[in-house]
Amino acid sequence: MPKDGGIGASTKRREDIRFLTGKGRYTADINLRGQAFACFLRSDVAHGRINGIDTSAAAEMPGVLAILTGEDFKEVGGNPTGWLVQSRNGETMKEPKRPVLAHGKVRHVGDAYAMVIAETFEQAQDACDAITADIEELPAIVDMAAAVADASNRVHDEISDNIVFDWGWIEDNRAAVDAAFAAAPHVTTLELVNNRLSPNPMEPRASIGDFDPGTGDYKLYTTSQNPHLSRLLISAFVMGIPENKLTVIAPDVGGGFGSKIYHYGEEAAVLAASKLLNRPVKWVCDRSEAFMTDAHGRDHVTKIELATDMEGNFLALRTETLANVGAYLSNFATCTPTFLHGTLMAGPYKTPHVYVNVKAVFTNTVPVDAYRGAGRPEATYSIERVIDKAARELGLDPWELRAKNFLTTDQFPYTTPVGLVYDTGNYHATLDKLGEMIDRNGFEARVAESRARGKLRGFGLSTWIEACGIAPSNLVGVLGARVGLFDSATVRVNATGNISVLVGAHSHGQGHETVFAQVISDKLGVPASSIEIVHGDTSKIPFGMGTYGSRSLAVCGSAMVKAADKIIAKGKKIAAHMLEASEDDIVFEDGAFSVTGTDKQKTFGEIAFSAYVPHNYPLETLEPGLEETAFYDPSNFTYPAGAYGCEVEVDAETGRVEIVSFTCADDFGNVINPMIVEGQVHGGVAQGIGQALMESVRYNEDGQLLTGSYMDYAMPRADDLPNITVDHSCATPCTHNPLGVKGCGEAGAIGSPPAVVNAVLDALHRGGITHVTHIDMPLTPSRVWAAING
Amino acid sequence: MHNFELVKPSTVQDAVAALAAEGAQALSGGQTLLPSMKQRLAAPDVLVSLTGIAEMRGICLSDRGLAIGGATTHATIATEARAHYPALADQASHIGDPAVRNRGTIGGSLANNDPSACYPSAALASGATIVTNQREIAADDYFQGMFTTALDEGEIITSVIFPIPEKAAYVKFAQPASRFALVGVFVAKYPQGVRVAVTGASEEGVFRWAEAEAALSSNFSATALEGLSVPAEGMIADLHGSKDYRAALVKVLTGRAVTAA
Ligand SMILES: Cc1cc2nc3c(=O)[nH]c(=O)nc-3n(C[C@H](O)[C@H](O)[C@H](O)COP(=O)(O)OP(=O)(O)OC[C@H]3O[C@@H](n4cnc5c(N)ncnc54)[C@H](O)[C@@H]3O)c2cc1C
Secondary structure, rough: OOOOOOOOOOOOOOOOHHHOEEEEEEOOOOOOOOOOOEEEOOOOOOEEEEEEOEEEEEEHOOOEEEEEOOOOHHOOOOOOEEEOOOOOOEEOOOOOOOOOOOOOOEEOOEEEEEEEOOOHHHHHHHHHHHHHEEEEEEOHHHHHHHHHHOOOOOOOOOOOEEEEEEEEEEEHHHHHHHHHHOOHHHHHHEEEEOEEEEOOOOOOOEEEEEEEEEEEEEEEEEEEOOHEEEEEEEEHHOOOOOOHHHEOOOOOOOOOOOOOOOOHHHHHHHHHHHHHHHOOEEEEOOOHHHHHHHHHHHOOEEEEEEEOOOOOOOOEEEEEEEEEEEOOOOOOOOOOOOOOOHHHOOOOOOOOEEEEEEEEEEEOOOOOOOOOOHHHHHHHHHHHHHHHHHHEEEEEEHHHHHHHHEEEEEHHEEEOOOEEEEEEEOHHHHHHHHHHHHOOOHHHHHHHHHHHHOOOEEEEEEEEOOOOOOOOOHHHHHOOOOOOOOOOEEEOOEEEEEEEEOOOOOOOOHHHHHHHHHHHHHHHOHHHHEEEEEEEEEOOOOOOOOOOOOOHHHHHHHHHHOOOHHHHHHHHHHHHHHOOOOOHHHHEOOOOEOOOOOOOOEEHHHHHHHOOOOOOOOOOOOOOOOOOEEEEEOOOOOEEEEEEEEEEEOOOOEEEEEEEEEEEEEOOOOOOHHHHHHHHHHHHHHHEEEHHHHHOOOOOOOOOOOOOOOOOOOOHHHHOOOEEEEEOOOOOOOOOOOOOEOOOOOOOHHHHHHHHHHHHHHHHHHHOOOOOOOOOOOOHHHHHHHHHOO | OOOOOEEEEOOOOHHHHHHHHOOOEEEOOOOHHHHHHHOOOOOOOOEEEOOOOOOHHEEEOOOOOOEEEOOOOOOHHHHHOOOOOOOHHHHHHHHOOHHHHHOEEHHHHHHHHHOOOOOOHOOOOOOOOEEOOOOOOEEEHEEOOOOOOOOOOOOOOEEEEEEEOOOOEEEEEEEEOOEEEEEEEEEEOOOEEEEEEEEEEEOOOOOOHHHHHHHHOOOHHHHHHOOOOOOOEEEEOOOEEOHHHEEEEEEEHHHHHHHOO
């Protein structure tokens, strides 16, 4: 049994009380004395040359304090890419400058080219309307294949083919893969699109720049998943503010899903404007702006081929992908389609030969970057769809086909042909568990019952793996990362025995304040209610890399454990002194230090007090105080995996798909708070179902955003979703981090889309509609209907 | 949003007078008008709120049918019309979300005549009468294409009178994002015959499907529709469905509405 409030307990989320009672404090809720308001003027054409911007009339409007354009930022640095990727030919990728405000050209609808600061937001908005810009519209580059084929039209004039890089992974595998294909008895080929998604966090972005003319210090309140990373980017690359003169505060943040990892131009702009005006400058994004500026996700066009023998043994896998990066390189736009995608192409299978080719392409669209799952959903979707197609072509059962190709438990640690080392897992266990959970035997009867009601029922399977706990710094450094990916924690025990834990991870919905307190409570035997988790303010916390890639518990949690271990070690020294025993004889258990084999003990609180009131204390050999910091750099990724099953009913007359049930058997290693883990899976599956059935960012050929509001961008709502049944009992603890945890935040979004699509195709086939071998996501009613009637 | 002045008259007469001012516009539930003002697509100088006019609110049964005040909310219709005209109440109960239903009104919806709105189909299928401060307009004359109606500038819908059918049903196939009608079909059976009104589908806005009406008038059953089809020509094509798809849905949903009635 888990200790009350400790590891393994489904403790209710303490932060929810403030969120649910309207007491959260988000950036938009913060109002600083004397603040002015910013409004950005954004391009309404996808591609155009800026010949001139006339701000003279706008500058005369009531309340206007300043107007800035790209010209004002031309001397400052560009917003950089966090990852340099090499092309197959050894060349380094193209990295055009990403300015704070568009300069020379506008490159997507929503690209900001001017900023007005005024006494009120409405005045700033009115003045934006009064700016006249001479922007010569150029033909828009929207379709990736066309962008590559016709290089006469360029997103960045200096990049001749609109290609960022042409990446081969692993290039040395290529010949062997091609040879395996040439000799293969059967090859299954599938061309598919991984649809572009808009992240849609509940809280749109917001930033307040606050320059203090007295001290020369800058403060930025902003909606960030990683305040230290934003500080580093702004200070070292974009604005040249000394790092110690810039504080970044990400207070309560209402969701991010990746879109708030990145540094955006508006953040630098409000800082610069605040310095210029000696006043705080506030900007709050509205939903329409969010649709056209928050980094989008996915957007791959892929051809995948699977070579097998006639019994279904996987012999080789090969993919070619065009990955859309949009108009500029967002901070992790280059690693998402490469090292978070290509390296996962082995899946949970023992396929001996794998080769991945990805060309990243500039287009006149919103930049694309990591979105919940980031690269791994794209990999999983391609693999799990082609496997299902192969099963149908070979007349094999999709369960058996997967099971026969799974890695077995005796193969770990396993080096994949795409460069990862899986430490542990048990893929047969999760697949078997799923089989138990879904009543496989009753399926045929359910199909018949649906048919009696005029509906086609089908089942779809997806067995997925991901790499989380991002990431070993030395490894990613070799691969081109420009940052470290450790994390950090300070455990500050106060004199009265309660504890503040200052962490580098950032919670924006995940529940860290609850879960991290559970970990420390368990380690130090202090009630969770006496533990505060502090995050999001670079002036308080140690340098941490923030939250994404299902890394917080695996990486920052490990740093917390290390710091807590240091606290215990120091506590033992203090206890040994107070109890007049040898340090080696002190044991720490259930919140007390005792001399082994005796009843002599000191409570944790007594030790803490003694550390701050060191009257009876070994001052000659030990510093007073009880506060320890640890940095943790993981030695490997973690590898959560699982098996997902989806049952659908299709209304063939209208093409409407209803998800009848969705079932997940996951391996997340050890679980700290089962309730939160289940919630994370529910949320991820909801997003995955959104991708599979509803969501899609669409542009027309002129680069106009057709899905710029919820009137046209379909977000899943509660009644679009089934009950989701979740199990995580088949756990193989991570072998290399102290908590044995793997991460669960992205799993649902990674594993679910192929299960849904496979289920729809199964339903059609069972219903005799056998000419449909693939439908691109989202499987909206009209697309399913068109496929059936095509 | 731009600045505006708000007036809240308590009689139709005062509202009409207020609407005569330069730049004045009627405001009912605001569920269409306010979003477009927030996006600065509309910028009236004066908003004349109609929701304080008692005679424009509520539902009553008369010998001509169910009379519904122009400023009656969808939520009120969903509950109070149920005993008299369940298909209409059902339609109202599926408009938007609770916030929209508690604010949005039938007069606002009919005045706006969005090609994907729900009520136009009920009004047309019921042969309703649109009553304004000036006159009565038959539904058949009222709807004149997307966002276009027979209303004059400053004319106010004070009520709508729905003759009550023997049987009726509305089947809405929701556009996945907005949940307005991608296609919605309202079928109503009267002693004089069956009326079928289709919303969401046509570039001309709500329309009656005459062939289906004829077939169903002699045989009120989904099988009566066999062999009929609406031409794809003139249907709306957008992100959410092609012309062919909408045409196909019209037939499928008409059949389902007949079965449900
Ligand atoms: C999220 C959302 C979902 C929705 N879903 C649906 C749906 O599924 N189906 C559907 O049918 N509708 C839907 N709507 C629209 C909703 O029904 C609106 O309430 C309705 O279209 C407009 O009514 P209103 O009272 O809000 O009008 P307002 O917004 O106040 O006014 C609309 C227009 O009508 C004019 N006007 C208002 N009242 C009168 C009157 N009595 N006489 C003359 N002119 C008048 C106004 O001047 C304005 O031009 C949705 C709206 C939202 C915001």
